[in-house]
Amino acid sequence: MLGQGSAFLAEGSLLGRTLLWGGVLLVLLIVLGAALLLVRRWLLAGKHSRAGEAFPLSYLEALHRAGELSDEQYDRLRRAALGLPDSSAKKGNCTLSRRADKDDEGN
Secondary structure: OHHHHHHHHHHHHHHHHHHHHHHHHHHHHHHHHHHHHHHHHHHHHHHHHHHOOOOOHHHHHHHHHOOOOOHHHHHHHHHHHHOOOOHHHHHOOOHHHHHHHHHHHHO
8 A cells, every 4th residue: 555655756756747738838938939929029119110111211312313213103102101192193184084084085
């Protein structure tokens, strides 16, 4: 009977160690997952903040003054950078509006 009790204690300590290390592993996995989520959020936030700034308006102005951009190109790029609607669409210079006009004439 004493032999059976000793075997149970030895088995219990193995079970205890297994549960202890299983708990430690679980805690480590949770901490690692949280760290990965924080790093992912940090990296994605960096991309979004830089996505709106392709180039500063001062760069467009410098290109325009140097003659690298025409007045129309400068206006279109400036409006796009500021998120304003394109002025050429209002004037009817848009290719889609010209196609629609041609389709209307043909019908």
